[in-house]
Amino acid sequence: MGLKVSSSLLCLTILLAVSSIVSAVNITRVLEKYPEFSTMNELFAKTELTPIINKRQTITVLALSNDAIGSISGRPEEELKNILMNHVVLDYYDGLKLKTFKDKSTLLTTLYQSTGLGSQQNGFLNCSKSNGKIYFGSGVRGAPQYAEYITTVFRNPYNLSVIQISMPIVAPGLGSPVKIPPPPPMTPPPAPAPKKGAATPAPGPAEEEDYTDAPPSLAPETAPASAPSDGDSPAPAPDKSGKKKMPAADEAEPPSSASNSGLSFGAVLIIGFVAIFAGF
Numbered sequence: 001m002g003l004k005v006s007s008s009l010l011c012l013t014i015l016l017a018v019s020s021i022v023s024a025v026n027i028t029r030v031l032e033k034y035p036e037f038s039t040m041n042e043l044f045a046k047t048e049l050t051p052i053i054n055k056r057q058t059i060t061v062l063a064l065s066n067d068a069i070g071s072i073s074g075r076p077e078e079e080l081k082n083i084l085m086n087h088v089v090l091d092y093y094d095g096l097k098l099k100t101f102k103d104k105s106t107l108l109t110t111l112y113q114s115t116g117l118g119s120q121q122n123g124f125l126n127c128s129k130s131n132g133k134i135y136f137g138s139g140v141r142g143a144p145q146y147a148e149y150i151t152t153v154f155r156n157p158y159n160l161s162v163i164q165i166s167m168p169i170v171a172p173g174l175g176s177p178v179k180i181p182p183p184p185p186m187t188p189p190p191a192p193a194p195k196k197g198a199a200t201p202a203p204g205p206a207e208e209e210d211y212t213d214a215p216p217s218l219a220p221e222t223a224p225a226s227a228p229s230d231g232d233s234p235a236p237a238p239d240k241s242g243k244k245k246m247p248a249a250d251e252a253e254p255p256s257s258a259s260n261s262g263l264s265f266g267a268v269l270i271i272g273f274v275a276i277f278a279g280f
């Protein structure tokens, strides 16, 4: 019996060690560098989403500044958790990729969809373009598209991207809607002719420069397609990650933490074997 207990303990510790090697995304560490997103970082931790996000290998966080998140930060924890899960997209999108979308609107799968609780596509976001701007809203049909893309805060192709949006998205069914700002962004101008007097500045040069050396493979066609018609999440469920991600783990880990993990992995093995012999 002692053997049984200690070997299952061994299995558990090995599993834990392996899963710590696998985690390549550390959303806490990334957001820590940007104080204007500290509230969102705290709320990810408070709602216990941080480890769930970190288990993912390909993710885009739609980040809200401390000001922007104020309107939802006081909501009940379960509601807040669901809303925040809707701000974590299970694919990689940075500014360039969003700008190269050819379709007028695209559905993006969020972490909320992976809970299996989604209904009427409220686990999806609708990303649409209007007047040269990019907007996000819930994927529920007819839901308003009011959260505007502001900038790409952090990008590590093709694993983690953090893009800032102007305001929270609260999907129908996930809580009372947020107040939508007065100027409706989706209203097309009555006349297609542009104003002659107003010289519109070119789109943000600084950001464009960031992408000049980006590979052409950033085109949306190469992205793994999210299948909105399918009710199930196309991405692996978080609890299966231990098994599924193991093969890619070694090459993915940066050298310093890899050796750290290797060391603790070795220690775990030794402890495990000692435990087995002690069991005899």
Ligand SMILES: *[C@@H]1O[C@H](CO)[C@@H](O)[C@H](O)[C@H]1NC(C)=O
Pocket (backbone or CB within 6 Å): 023, 026, 027, 028, 029, 032, 054
């Ligand atoms: C992520 O980063 C934070 C802050 O740097 C650190 O405290 C935490 O241990 C890291 N988590 C993992 C899973 O590496």
Ligand SMILES: *[C@@H]1O[C@H](CO)[C@@H](O)[C@H](O)[C@H]1NC(C)=O
Pocket (backbone or CB within 6 Å): 105, 106, 107, 126, 127, 128, 139, 140, 141, 142, 143, 145, 186
């Ligand atoms: C996404 O938003 C656009 C713009 O409002 C709309 O035309 C389109 O029908 C929406 N897509 C879905 C699936 O609701």
Ligand SMILES: *[C@@H]1O[C@H](CO)[C@@H](O)[C@H](O)[C@H]1NC(C)=O
Pocket (backbone or CB within 6 Å): 023, 024, 025, 057, 058, 158, 159, 248, 249, 252, 253
């Ligand atoms: C990045 O994502 C790819 C899949 O998109 C995965 O194979 C790879 O292991 C990930 N890299 C890290 C460091 O997790």
